[in-house]
Amino acid sequence: MTLNQRQMVDNDRSRFDFKDNIVYLTETKRGLTRQTVEEISALKNEPEWMLKFRLRAYEHFLKRPMPMWTDGLDRIDFERIIYYRKPSEREEKSWDDVPDKIKETFERLGIPEAERMFLAGVGAQYDSEVVYHSVKEELTKLGVVFMGTDQALIEYPEIFKKYFGTVIPPEDNKFAALNSAVWSGGSFVYVPPGVDVPLPLQAYFRINGENTGQFERTLIVVDEGAKVHYIEGCTAPIYATDSLHAAVVEVIALPRSKVRYTTIQNWSNDVYNLVTKRAHAHEDSTVEWIDANTGSRKTVKYPSIYLRGRGATADIISVAVAGAGQHQDTGAKAIHLAPDTKSRIVSKSISKDGGRATYRGHLKVAPGATNVVASVRCDALMLDDISRSDTYPYIDIQEDDTHMSHEATVGKISQDQVFYLMSRGLSENEAQNLIVQGFLEVFTKELPMEYAIEFNRLVKLEMEGALG
Amino acid sequence: MTDALKLPFAGEDIARRLAQTLEEPNWLLEERLDGLRRYAELPAEMNPLFTTYLDLRSARFAELEPYAETTAAVEVSETVPEGAAALIHVDEDRVVARALSREARDAGVVLDTFDNVLRERPHLLQDAVEGAATLPLDDKFAQFARAHYALGLLVHVPDGAVLERPIVLRWSSGAPGKGLVSRTVVTLGENASASILEEQLASVTKPNGEQSLWWGTTEVMLGDGAQLSFAAQQDFGPDTLMFVNRQATLGRDAQLRWALASVGAQLQKSRIDNRLVGRGSSVRQAEIGFGSGNQLFDLTSYTRHLGEDTTGDLLSKGVFSDRARGYFKGLIEIQRSARGTDSFLGEFAMLLNKKARSVAIPSLEIDQPDVRRASHSSSVGPIDDSQVFYLMSRGLPRDLARKFIVMGFLEPVVARIPLPEAQDRLRELLESKWPAAPEAEAA
Numbered sequence: 001m002t003l004n005q006r007q008m009v010d011n012d013r014s015r016f017d018f019k020d021n022i023v024y025l026t027e028t029k030r031g032l033t034r035q036t037v038e039e040i041s042a043l044k045n046e047p048e049w050m051l052k053f054r055l056r057a058y059e060h061f062l063k064r065p066m067p068m069w070t071d072g073l074d075r076i077d078f079e080r081i082i083y084y085r086k087p088s089e090r091e092e093k094s095w096d097d098v099p100d101k102i103k104e105t106f107e108r109l110g111i112p113e114a115e116r117m118f119l120a121g122v123g124a125q126y127d128s129e130v131v132y133h134s135v136k137e138e139l140t141k142l143g144v145v146f147m148g149t150d151q152a153l154i155e156y157p158e159i160f161k162k163y164f165g166t167v168i169p170p171e172d173n174k175f176a177a178l179n180s181a182v183w184s185g186g187s188f189v190y191v192p193p194g195v196d197v198p199l200p201l202q203a204y205f206r207i208n209g210e211n212t213g214q215f216e217r218t219l220i221v222v223d224e225g226a227k228v229h230y231i232e233g234c235t236a237p238i239y240a241t242d243s244l245h246a247a248v249v250e251v252i253a254l255p256r257s258k259v260r261y262t263t264i265q266n267w268s269n270d271v272y273n274l275v276t277k278r279a280h281a282h283e284d285s286t287v288e289w290i291d292a293n294t295g296s297r298k299t300v301k302y303p304s305i306y307l308r309g310r311g312a313t314a315d316i317i318s319v320a321v322a323g324a325g326q327h328q329d330t331g332a333k334a335i336h337l338a339p340d341t342k343s344r345i346v347s348k349s350i351s352k353d354g355g356r357a358t359y360r361g362h363l364k365v366a367p368g369a370t371n372v373v374a375s376v377r378c379d380a381l382m383l384d385d386i387s388r389s390d391t392y393p394y395i396d397i398q399e400d401d402t403h404m405s406h407e408a409t410v411g412k413i414s415q416d417q418v419f420y421l422m423s424r425g426l427s428e429n430e431a432q433n434l435i436v437q438g439f440l441e442v443f444t445k446e447l448p449m450e451y452a453i454e455f456n457r458l459v460k461l462e463m464e465g466a467l468g
Numbered sequence: 469m470t471d472a473l474k475l476p477f478a479g480e481d482i483a484r485r486l487a488q489t490l491e492e493p494n495w496l497l498e499e500r501l502d503g504l505r506r507y508a509e510l511p512a513e514m515n516p517l518f519t520t521y522l523d524l525r526s527a528r529f530a531e532l533e534p535y536a537e538t539t540a541a542v543e544v545s546e547t548v549p550e551g552a553a554a555l556i557h558v559d560e561d562r563v564v565a566r567a568l569s570r571e572a573r574d575a576g577v578v579l580d581t582f583d584n585v586l587r588e589r590p591h592l593l594q595d596a597v598e599g600a601a602t603l604p605l606d607d608k609f610a611q612f613a614r615a616h617y618a619l620g621l622l623v624h625v626p627d628g629a630v631l632e633r634p635i636v637l638r639w640s641s642g643a644p645g646k647g648l649v650s651r652t653v654v655t656l657g658e659n660a661s662a663s664i665l666e667e668q669l670a671s672v673t674k675p676n677g678e679q680s681l682w683w684g685t686t687e688v689m690l691g692d693g694a695q696l697s698f699a700a701q702q703d704f705g706p707d708t709l710m711f712v713n714r715q716a717t718l719g720r721d722a723q724l725r726w727a728l729a730s731v732g733a734q735l736q737k738s739r740i741d742n743r744l745v746g747r748g749s750s751v752r753q754a755e756i757g758f759g760s761g762n763q764l765f766d767l768t769s770y771t772r773h774l775g776e777d778t779t780g781d782l783l784s785k786g787v788f789s790d791r792a793r794g795y796f797k798g799l800i801e802i803q804r805s806a807r808g809t810d811s812f813l814g815e816f817a818m819l820l821n822k823k824a825r826s827v828a829i830p831s832l833e834i835d836q837p838d839v840r841r842a843s844h845s846s847s848v849g850p851i852d853d854s855q856v857f858y859l860m861s862r863g864l865p866r867d868l869a870r871k872f873i874v875m876g877f878l879e880p881v882v883a884r885i886p887l888p889e890a891q892d893r894l895r896e897l898l899e900s901k902w903p904a905a906p907e908a909e910a911a
Contacts, residue, residue, distance in 0.1 A: 069516040367822070382837030385804065391832040392517055397848040400819035406830070406846040412837035 027085040032078055034058060037181050040084045044150055044184075049161065057170030057180030064174040070329050070358075072298050076272055081244055083182040083215070139197065144228075145190040146201050149217050152188035159190055163221050167250035167278050167306075175274040175300075179215045179248040186216030186247070191226040191257075200229040200262075200448060218249040222257040222285075229260040231451065243271045245296075251279035253287050255309060260288040262447065264455055267296040269325060275301040283309030283338075290446050292319040293328050294458050302360060304333035307341035307369070314343040319443040321462050322355030322387070331360040331392075332376075336369040336402075345376045348440055352383035352462075358390040363404065365397045372399060378408040381439055383432075433463045473512040473524065475612065477534050477647075480504055483615045489537045490583050490620075493590070495598055502600060503614030510608035521795045521827055523764060526735050527709050532681050534647040535561040538581075538619040551887055552665075553633040554579045556621060559640040560671055561648060563619075575629035577662075582620030582651075592624055596655050602687035603715055604741050604770075610713035612649075613685050619650040623664065627657030627691065634663040634699075634886045639682065640671035642705045647681025654686065656694035658719075663697035663886040670705035670732065679734070680708050688716035690724060692746060697725040699885040701894050704732040706761065712738045720746030720775070726753040727884035730765055731897050739768040742780065744806075750779035754881040757785075758901050759792030759824075768797040771813070773806035780811040785881065787874055788817065788824035789901075799831045802842060810840040817848045818877055871902050 026043060028036050037058045041051040066073055139146060145156060153160050170180035187203045203218075222228055245267060253259045259279065267273050273296040279287040289303035305314035320328035328351075334343035349357035359378045380389040391408050413435050421431035437444070437456055444452045483504050487497040513519045539562040548555050548567040556579055557565040568579060578585065578592065585593050596602065603610040623635060641648055656662060668682065682704060690696055696716075704710055710733040716724050730736050742751045757765035771780045786794035796815040817826035830844040851873050859869035878898060885891045 380834070382834065385807075385836055385838055387837070389832070389834045389837070391830075391844070393828075393830060393846070394520075395828040395830075395846055395848065396825070397817070397819065397827070398825045400822050400824060401850045402819070402848055403850075404846075404848040406828070407843070408830075408832065408845070409841075409843040410832055410834050410837070411839060411842065 028083050030080055030082055032058075032081070032083055032182070036083050040182055040184065043084070046153065047157070050153065053165060053170070054181050057177045060171050061174060061177035061181055064177055067174060070300055072327060073272070073274075073300075076244055084184055142195050142197070143192040144195060144197055145188065147188055149186040149188045149219060150184065152219070156188070156190065159221065160188070160219070163250070163252050164219055165250075167252060167280050168248050168276050172276060175246040176248055176276045179217060179246045179276070183215045183217035183248065186218040187220075187230070187232075188218070189220040189222075189228065189230060191222045191228045193223040194225045195223075196226065197228040200231050202231045202233075214243075214245045214247070216247050218247070220249075220251045220259065220261070222251075222253050222259050224254045225256045226254075227258040229262065231262040231448070233264045233266075233451070233454070245271055245273045245275070247275045249275065249277040251287060253279060253281045253285035253312075255283040255285060257282075258286045260290065261303075262290040262451070263292065264447075264451060264458070265291075265293045265295060265299070266458055267299075269295060269297055269323075271296045273299040273301065275299075277301065278304040278306065281305055281307050281309065281312035281314060281341075284311040285309065286313040286315070288315040288317075289332070290317050290443065291330070292443060292455060293330050294321045294462060296328075297325060298327045298329065300329045302331045302333050302362070304335065304362075305343065306335045306337060307343065308337050310338045311340045312338065313341070316343075316345045317443050317446060318345070318347045319440055320349040320357050321459060322349070322351040322357040323462055324353035324355060326355045327358065328356070329358040329360060331358075333362040334364075334374060335362070336365045336372045336374065339368070339370045339372075341369060341372055343374045346442055347376075347378040348443060349378075349380045349389060350383065350436060350439070351380070351387035351389050354386045356388040356390070359392065359408075361393045363393070363395045363406070365399050365402045365404070367398045370399050370401055372402045372404070374402065374404045376406040379439070380408075380410040381436065382410065382412050429463070433460055436463060473608065476530055477532065478504075478507060478612060478616060485536065486616065486618055492582075493586065495594060496586075499597065499600065500615045503611045506605060507608055507611040507615055510606065510611060512608055514606040514608075515799075517799070517829065517831060518768065518797045521797060521829065522766070523795075524735070524737075526762070526764065528679055531645060532647050532679060533645060534616070534649050534681060534683070535618050538562060538648075549636060551633055551889060552636045553577070553631045553662075555636040555638065557638040557640070558619065558648070558650070560643050560646065561618070569633070571633070572631060572635070575631060576626040577629065577631065577635070578622060578624035579635060580622055582622060585622045592655070593622055593653065596622075596653050596689055597687065601717065602653065602689065603685060603713055604739070607713060607739060609683075609711050609737065609739070610685065610715070613651055613683055613711075613713065616649045617651045619648065621650065621652045623652070623654045625656045625660040625662045627660060629657070629660045629662075631662040634665045637664060637666045639666070639668045639684075641668070641682040642670045642672040642675075642680045642708055644672070644676060644678035644680060644707070647683060647709075649681075650684040652684060652686050654688045654696070654698075656690050656696055658691040659693040660691065661695040664699070665885070665887055665890055666698070666700040667890070668700070668702045668704055668710070668732070670703065670708070672705055675705045675707045678707060680705070681711075682708060683711040685712065686714040688714070688724065690716065690718045690722035690749075692719040693721050694719065695723045697727070697884075697886050699727040699890065700729065701885070701890065701897065702728075702730040702732055702736060703897055706732070706734055706763075708733045710736045710738075712736075713741070714738070715741040715743070716751070717743045718746055718749035718751065721748040722746055723749070724751045725884060726751070726755065727881055728753075728755045729881060729885075729894055729898075730755075730757045730767070731901060733763065735764050735766070737766040740770065742769075742771040743774065744772065744778035744780065745774045747775045748777050749775060751781070753780075753782040754884050755784045756787075756878050756881040757794050758787045758878065758898055759794060760789045760901055761792060762790070763792045764795070765793070766795045766797075769799070771800050771811065773800070773802045773809045773811060775806060777808040778806060779809075780813070782813045783880070784815045785878060786817040786826055787820065787878065788826060789820035791821075791823045793825045793827070795827045797829045798844070799833065800842065800844070802832075802834045802836050802839060804835045806836050807838045808840060809836065809842065811842050813844040815844075815846040818874065819848065819850060820874075871899070874902070875899065
């Protein structure tokens with residue numbers, strides 16, 4: 001990090017720590033019943049097939065047992081959660097029309113600045129509905145669709161129905177079933193054949209309101225030869241009682257396309273963040289997940305890429321920071337289903353103040369997927385001896401010409417490095433901070449400038465909690 | 469599927485009858501009954517990390533009937549095989565040879581069955597095994613053996629005794645429809661030093677498709693400063709099911725080396741538990757599986773670092789042809805008390821055919837960051853074509869070049885076998901697997 005960047009890193013944690021008193025116009029009762037699901041669908045005036053889809057998912061959610069391979073999920077009280085909230089009646093066309101209260105929140109998150117600088121479009125999710133949305137004229141001209149998922153269901157029914165739920169069916173896991181039953185909001189992106197979207201598409205998501213479930217659903221379809229970068233960042237106010245975020249993200253990369261999906265997640269420390277993210281990579285396409293998790297009480301998220309077409313490439317960079325009371329159960333999956341496919345997984349985790357960072361990965365080469373090259377690299381840094389780090393890689397190879405390598409290391413900050421930096425005039429905290437940022441650089445360097453600064457700031461705030 | 473494991477030859481009546489036949493004291497019967505309770509309660513796989521990779525479908529337990537009794541050991545002879553310090557040979561249900569060299573006898577080495585030990589020096593056995601400390605309490609297979617063994621062996625090397633030559637444990641097994649359930653306990657006193665070579669051979673030369681069973685343990689207790697080198701060669705026939713638990717508890721500065729080679733059997737399910745309790749203790753483990761046909765090697769290894777400054781160096785290698793499969797499930801656990809740990813886990817495989825499969829799960833759980841090293845690595849690949857090309861350019865035919873590369877891949881484990889003759893035998897064994905692995909369609 002340059003000196004300049006370092007000066008830009010400020011210290012004001014309060015910007016992530018606020019709660020507005022919003023009057024919710026429509027919300028469902030606490031708890032989840034068949035009626036809740038029907039109510040949500042009715043409020044949205046959805047087509048019949050979507051209601052059926054939701055109900056099928058709801059039935060599966062009831063039947064499916066809680067996953068046993070990770071712990072702590074039994075503390076989620078599904079009965080206390082409000083599954084749908086609508087903060088304002090219609091989708092906003094321009095920034096000026098956004099209600100002041102909500103605008104204030106976004107300003108504290110820094111959206112307008114970011115937009116001025118490089119935003120192509122903003123889809124901001126305030127609780128369960130997209131309230132603000134702007135797509136630059138340029139993108140509209142290119143035929144790029146970037147809007148709330150609910151709106152897309154109405155406006156682009158054909159393309160929506162063709163792809164929705166095809167990458168992650170409701171039966172995939174318990175939380176995908178829950179999301180499929182009560183989903184609301186999220187982003188929909190369609191990039192037509194051959195179009196190279198010149199700027200990143202960006203969406204901010206945040207939770208507000210105690211016990212609000214957030215079940216956004218994102219669907220990204222990138223047509224043949226097209227190219228796009230989608231970015232989402234999340235911050236949320238801090239509350240004492242548990243909230244739940246169970247999102248589903250589906251990405252379809254059609255032949256020869258290129259998709260990059262960047263996430264910086266900073267849920268407040270009371271949130272259960274259970275996300276199913278999966279991409280289908282078709283022939284000669286490239287899918288990249290760039291994924292960072294710093295907040296939440298517990299995150300369970302393994303960005304996955306199914307390499308379905310010959311010559312497809314998967315690249316996953318996953319970063320997790322686990323502080324006091326947190327468990328980041330994250331990782332990555334690359335499933336090779338076609339010949340000549342490549343994958344690379346890089347995972348970096350930091351645990352401190354009693355936090356626990358878990359890497360869980362799956363690398364699979366299915367019969368028929370010949371000539372695969374795959375690599376996995378996991379590094380974990382532990383900042384004190386009350387924290388914990390786990391690595392659980394699964395490597396299942398069923399083709400004899402696969403080239404696979406996996407490496408993992410776990411360790412602490414080298415005192416030699418700290419000493420060296422301190423001898424050059426840095427305080428101990430600055431030295432450790434710098435080492436941590438260096439450790440995470442493989443991730444940070446993939447981010448656009450503004451995000452890199454924001455991310456470094458987040459890490460620094462986390463570090464100060466630990467080391468100050 | 470995994471929890472459905474109900475063995476037709478398990479139960480309290482069987483455990484009690486075995487204890488009665490062997491005239492076991494009450495405390496040992498209690499050990500059996502405790503094992504039985506745990507066996508009944510445990511699922512086939514306790515660790516949710518590994519439940520997906522347990523496959524017992526090839527085992528036809530209903531057609532098997534383990535031996536209800538074994539015959540007493542014959543008189544001790546002094547005729548030991550050349551180069552060995554002692555030998556015990558178990559053929560099916562009987563101890564057919566037991567020999568101690570003068571060296572071993574003078575050093576006070578005990579190599580005998582449980583019933584003999586109980587008559588002569590009962591405390592040797594009681595001190596070692598009472599209280600269930602020598603087998604994993606969360607393992608259904610280990611607890612089955614603890615409750616149902618028909619034969620127990622004790623190897624004891626007293627404080628300060630140093631054996632230059634290895635103790636040989638030889639098992640012949642494979643009678644159709646039959647099976648032996650056994651326990652082997654190995655205790656080394658303070659600063660004792662020994663090596664053990666375990667050989668597992670087929671007793672039946674013409675397999676007829678009827679299954680047989682070998683189910684055993686290796687329960688190792690190393691005193692402070694003790695050193696043990698344990699090598700095993702598993703070369704059972706193609707119809708044998710093999711289950712083994714090996715657990716070692718290491719005292720201060722104790723050193724343990726495992727060199728384990730698996731070639732035979734239809735199914736081998738093994739689990740190793742290394743417990744590095746004493747400060748400065750270290751384990752070096754090398755394990756190979758060479759599978760062909762429909763063989764499945766399910767090789768699990770847990771290494772728990774508990775004491776300070778302990779070292780673990782664990783290496784698994786697999787070569788699989790035809791439809792053979794290898795599951796390498798490893799877990800290194802560094803507990804909070806284990807400052808200064810150095811631990812490495814490596815799982816490497818070579819696949820020779822399209823239908824062969826390798827699964828590696830090299831896991832780490834770390835509660836103490838003050839480590840010298842905590843890492844793992846894993847790779848899977850075919851035989852390197854550039855290496856084949858190089859050897860061919862030196863005049864070797866293609867098939868021989870491929871064979872040499874595979875042998876070279878496995879050699880680091882072979883080289884750790886304590887007896888030179890045994891090393892050679894293992895090399896022959898591995899080479900004999902080769903024709904079973906003709907080159908698949910060009911990679």
